[in-house]
Amino acid sequence: MTYDLAVRNAKIYTMDRDGRVIDRGTVAIQGDRIAWIGQGALPECDRAMREIDGEGMVLFPGFVDTHIHIFQSFLKGLGADHRLIEWLNLSALPYGRIMSPRQHMLAAQLACMEALKSGCTSICEFFYTNQDPELAHACIEGMRSTGIRSVFIRTFQDTGEEYGMPSEFIEPADAAMRAVEALKKRYREDDMLSIWTGPDVTWSTTKRGYQVMLEYCRSENVRYSMHLKETEVDNEMCLRYYGKDIVDLLEEIGFLTDKLLAVHCVNLTPDDIRRFAEYGVSVSHNPAPNLYLGSGVPPIPESLRAGVNVALGTDGAASNNSTDMLETMKLAALIQKGIHRDASVITAGQVVRMATWSGARAIGMEDALGVLEVGRKADMILFDPRHLKSFPNHDAEATVVYASSEENIDTTIVNGRIVYHKGSFACGITEAELIREIAVEVEKMKGR
Ligand SMILES: [Zn+2]
Known part of the structure; x- marks a missing residue:
């Protein structure tokens, strides 16, 4: 047997149900799948067209970033030190109005290349503000060009002017679902891209908006x-208009399902957590923006204990201010230990699982991603602990979560392809080139 690619001599964290770790093992890839995995070298009769020597390195499933806003990669630092609604009105909303298709495309390359460089192999773009289809196509084009696996979430707002949502972003939910359907048709051949939808946020969605979206998602089997509950404002609007808590409203209309990926969830109550577990709702936990915007700390250990699937996200780079999954993992662990005054309340192993298998489950790909085993998609990273910050490496999960940075990511493989290796991107774009092009566009944007 001749495989396309093999990574040999690595310590393999399979992240499978038994938590199997293979010392000095090999993973062989055929096409887009893992075809062989085991201790030592490949059987003597087998070979690989290309081999990567993983000596001294650790192989993990790739990370899944379950929440990002790509256009915000152009807005790092804008609106700094303001709370959510003020920050939105100073940063994301006004700039979301004026960015061109080319700027969206470059922002996508910036975000996705940084993601690949920090060990992320799948990314979920939550596309909001200006819904011009040309901007969506430019963003998708930018994501695809980097070789990352992506989910493109074409969201909608059907109200929200009183909270500062510009009127041109507001559209009827039926029109939004037609646009989602058009995107699905256009990209149906691309198995590296999934199209989802979703309401942006409580205060920009009517009850009818949720219902129209749900009807569409049920009939077309679309995730959302x-x-x-990122801040108290989420609930305030719901209480004023519908006289009930947002989670009660969502439960009543049948919105709480295993197709829902709920982002932030800072203010979940014990009863919300119980219902999320019961309905199979996934949570995207984004610790950096929750701290940056002063929103608070979500009840993650409580959610995990209740059996909620909790994944991780970086959120947009205007409230992070980067797209670095390694940093997100460290924050996810440390803030819980701090507020609970208990170092054991969340472990490095749990955080790695949140970044891998739980991320895969959150995007409906738990049978294909998140674990290194034969038959699954070949999405993985080679982590090199031999840097000052991260050496010595006594416990690879602790090293990844507490003592790592981009420099540790030696290789990122997505769908069987090496997309990032020792500082170079397979897409052919260099960091210096991309930075030069973005600098020109940022000047134009500021001019407007
Ligand atoms: Zn967000």
């Missing part, structure tokens, strides 16, 4: 995501 939304910002939920």
